[in-house]
Amino acid sequence: MPTIIQKFGGTSLSDPLRIRRAAQRVADARQSGFDLVVVASAMGAMTDDLIDLAEQVSPMPDRRELDMLLATGEQASVALLAMALREIGCPASSLTGGQAGIRTDGVHGRARITRIECGRLERMISRREVPVVAGFQGTSDDGEVTTLGRGGSDTTAVAIAAVLRVAESGGYCEIFTDVDGVYTADPRLVRAAVKLPRISYEEMLELATLGAGVIHARAVLFGDKYGVPIHVRHSQKPDHGTMISRENPDMEELAVVGCALKDDLGRVSIRQIKNAVGLQGRIFTALAHANIVVDDIMQTEQGSATMIAFTVDHADLSDSKQIVAKMLQEMGEGEMSVEVGLSKVSVVGVGMKSHAGVASRMFRALGEAGVAIHNITTSEIKISCIIDSAKGQQSLEAVHSTFGLGLGTNATMAMQLDSSQP
């Protein structure tokens, strides 16, 4: 039988009742004959509560000690889940990340998995016992407790699926969460949005980065690298969710599979500056040193002068402004302007590599909806437009509609409608 890795997020384990429900789901899958490994996050808001506690003791808590503290969250939830499994007669044992063989580098707070010593997991599976592994954590080679950073439990699950080669026997990784799956757009914003039965790693990666918080981008990257199919589904409903996997070459590609909206952006624009070698490196290194995550970067030239603009989360705008202002003063040239209240609407689809006219169609739809486009950035499978936040939802609906994403009950219908309009 195939091996399935089941990962339960914090909201799926937020109280004893939900823990017992998750246990029943695991026991049912085992009863159906599957071999299983379970990965669990900390209960509900426990990680945030622990961080609050740490900050009351030390405003900038030591990273090693914060890892020791945060690791207790997942350890508690796997112990409780294993108890609940044993209670209903399902043989199970909890394992810390270290006990499960998850080895990481020593970078506390954002450690990377270096290898998984999976002997213990394999021995448990071979005797039909369910390992319940603490997600988000591991140990370094010198036995220190490390954490993988936010979204780390998804990564743990996909990495275990990769090292156990579950795909070879038809297995996959199930991510149980509090949403039904991946939608053509955020269903809270676009009423017509439909659930996608499948999506490629690349598309999911773009959507994850663009604000569709269903699964962490890092886990998708891991899945892509090792070919692990990832099934994202609702923890409290039996329905099929969305399967993230390699592009299926037999299937005609969708030009656009989904769209996303990212709010609360600010933009810093620099004008009247000479495009000297190393200019861009200097600006963005200074921002990185201040831990500012830059969203998109745009550059255009006009004669010998350059214009560089970038977007950041609104929370980082004030720091960004100060850093750039200081730099321009040092250089003795350039003008800076800052805009707030911006959003980014994006469309994503592997098919746009081969379908012409996706960009023009998106711009036309925004124009017809009366939305001004402030900036444009593109990748091979994504087009993003910076717009006024006030027009955010309207833009998302216009784009969702022009690509026919909501018209079908599944993505295949959406694709056909799209292909029929050049």
Next chain:
Amino acid sequence: MPTIIQKFGGTSLSDPLRIRRAAQRVADARQSGFDLVVVASAMGAMTDDLIDLAEQVSPMPDRRELDMLLATGEQASVALLAMALREIGCPASSLTGGQAGIRTDGVHGRARITRIECGRLERMISRREVPVVAGFQGTSDDGEVTTLGRGGSDTTAVAIAAVLRVAESGGYCEIFTDVDGVYTADPRLVRAAVKLPRISYEEMLELATLGAGVIHARAVLFGDKYGVPIHVRHSQKPDHGTMISRENPDMEELAVVGCALKDDLGRVSIRQIKNAVGLQGRIFTALAHANIVVDDIMQTEQGSATMIAFTVDHADLSDSKQIVAKMLQEMGEGEMSVEVGLSKVSVVGVGMKSHAGVASRMFRALGEAGVAIHNITTSEIKISCIIDSAKGQQSLEAVHSTFGLGLGTNATMAMQLDSSQP
């Protein structure tokens, strides 16, 4: 400089403010030149909260999984304490029981320490870094997380003091708790009670067993076995507490150092039974199998018939009654009676080995106070009387007064007064 082991209990670490205060106390001791190891319990009521949570998931939680769960309590508190220490510039790192080298047998829930691999502790001490060790926990030889049972953090602290041979260089173990030290009687019951500056292991052991809950009996046994002086003191006050150590041969012994009252006892008496070989073994094995902790056992003979009585906690009385009734029915002889509402008043002192008349003086004091004595048990350094609970406090005060325990401001004065009255 001597090495000191500082142990902080749950009430000393129940919130961020107390954690920062405990950290200051550690940093001050290090600043004074001491080498230090810190041992910490779980914060406040955390262990009880975790047990509640477990019982909501599984009414009889699996012991291995319960250990995984409970161990998170101490791990969280050592991480927070280490953060607080680093925040005030004191080099410190938290260690789980396993990381600190605490190896136990595999009996989950009440594991015994088999050895301590103290290399890591010694290396940290030698570079003046403070190890902050999770009490109450260890790992078995196959890497499983175990807990030592209630009072386990005291045991961890004394065991580390023993293995590091801190006494050889003048070091000791400090137990920070929410009381000032060991008193001649419970100061909540006897207003005249005074704090004892020192007490022997044997005396403390008797008092701990008799209901003076200052420090766990198991830790005292460990201290006695390895000669570790234990200083019990208040975590929020600078005052000297009580030093528990070997008897000092140069000092005249006190006949009685303290007295204690244990409430809520019930008594089962068996009469009219033949004193066959193996009778007692049969009765008390059956009780032990039912996990009933028998307090005191008394036996007397009258002709060929025997009377056996024993006291148990009131909570265990109903089970005890059933077990004994069943046994007598099987044997076809014997009568059983059960009394409730009993208490035990005891006096303890190493000196009573050599001082005559301690028992008679205790009985006379109880008689003068109008207290009927139902049973008497004695050890070399202890005399206990079973009395009616309604007379409990009155008995304790009478005994405390007759041995002059409260007359001085310290035990030396109490001893002198006591010695002057034959």
